[in-house]
Amino acid sequence: MRLRKVISPALVLSLLIVGTATAAVRTITSRGETYVPLNDIAPYYSMELSESGGNVLLKNRWNTLKFEPNGRRCWVNGTLVWLSNPIRKIGWQWAAEEADFNKTVDPSVRPYAFLAKAGAKTIVLDPGHGGNDHGATSPRKVHEKLAVLDIAKRVRNRLQARGIRVEFTRESDRYVSLSDRCKKAASLKADLFVSIHADAASNRSVKGAGTFTLAPAGAYSTHSYGKGTASSSVNPGNKFDLANAALGLRIQQNLVKATGQEDRGVKRARFQVLRDAPCPAALVEVAFLSNAQEEAMVIDASGREKIARGIADGIAAYLNDIERAKR
Ligand SMILES: [Zn+2]
Structure with a gap:
């Protein structure tokens, strides 16, 4: 009886879940959708829930999750991660869709829990x-195809310096089809595939770095939210949903840290190289060539080196998560 007085139900729940990796948080159903209340996610991570500055915060000494009420934006230790659906108030409490919790939040917070079988x-x-396909072109005529090839070579140098094996889908300025890029990754027995791009927008004030991973089956891609129904097709890359989320966050976190760019977040998309990747994959949009400040960063070798450092550090952090998972 004395024991019952000192152990709160929340603590009992967190102990149960820490002890059994397969245990799930409680779910509730509203209008046909299954949700996980943030009040249940908090004890699952031994976090405290509070509301601050209009946001819902879940916090312990290691991690902080910030959720935007009625929004799809969630910040994991300060890095923006887009949920597929907004968090909603159901009854008296805020709740996230179960799929968002399982496929985005949990692998972002506990990457090591899902990577025991991942290759490294x-x-x-x-x-x-590449080749005739120049990609985006900046006002000062910087071609995306050349800038991203240079950045990729810098990423390779940094990873090789850490003893990591790195291969390329193209090493020169030549055209390679999207399906050949995935086939090449498969023939190289890739454990990890990172596509490097730069963006452009008609609005020249748009800037920042973003990292895309494959949208899980049934989830909206970030930019098509609310348009029609989300695709339910299962793509080869969906085998790696959890590793994809973990990888996306590590790259985005480290890229923004290295460059100080605006954080456009970890987003979901169904780009062909993500759909058909034979392993966990991410596509990084390193900067907007249409923005004068970011164009200058990409023209400058030290700017490209910063970008490369961010991507390489992100890949290394993901490989560390794998090592931790295998311990
Ligand atoms: Zn591109």
């Missing part, structure tokens, strides 16, 4: 475009 030997870097 061969990294395949995929510089976007």
Whole structure:
């Protein structure tokens, strides 16, 4: 009886879950959708829930999750991660869709819990475009295809210096089809595939770095939220949903840290190289060539080196998560 007085139900729940990796948080159903209340996610991570500055915060000494009420934005230790659906107030409490919790939040917070079987030997870097396909072109005529090839080579140098095996889908300025990029990754027995691109927008004030991973089956891609129904097709890359989320966050976190760019977040998309990747994969949009400040960063070798450091550090952090998972 004395024991019952000192152990709160929340603590009992967290102990149960820490002890059994397969245990799930409680779910509730509303209008046909299954949700996980943030009040249940908090004890699952031994976090405290509070509301601050209009946001819902879950916090312990290691991690902080910030959720935007009625929004799809969630910040994991300060890095923006897009949920597929907004968090909603159901009854008296805020709740996230179960799929968002399982496929985005949990692998972002506990990557090591899902990577015990992930490979870590061969990294395949995929510089976007090439040859007649120039990709985006900046006002000062910087071609995406050349900038991303240079950045990829800098990423390779940094990873090789750490003893990591790195292969390329293209090493020169030539055209390679999207399906050949995935086939090449498969023939190289890639454990990790990172496609490197740069963006452009008609609005020249748009800037920042973003990292895309494959949208899980049934989830909206970040930019098509609310348009029609989300695709329910299962793509080869969906085998790696949890590792994809873990990888995306590590790259985005480290890229923004290295460059100080605006954080556009870890987003979901169904790009062909993500759909058909034979291993966990991410596509990084390193900067907006249409923005004067970011164009200058990409023209400058030290700017490209910063970008490369961010991507390489992100890949290394993901490989560390794998090592931790295998311990
Ligand atoms: Zn591109």
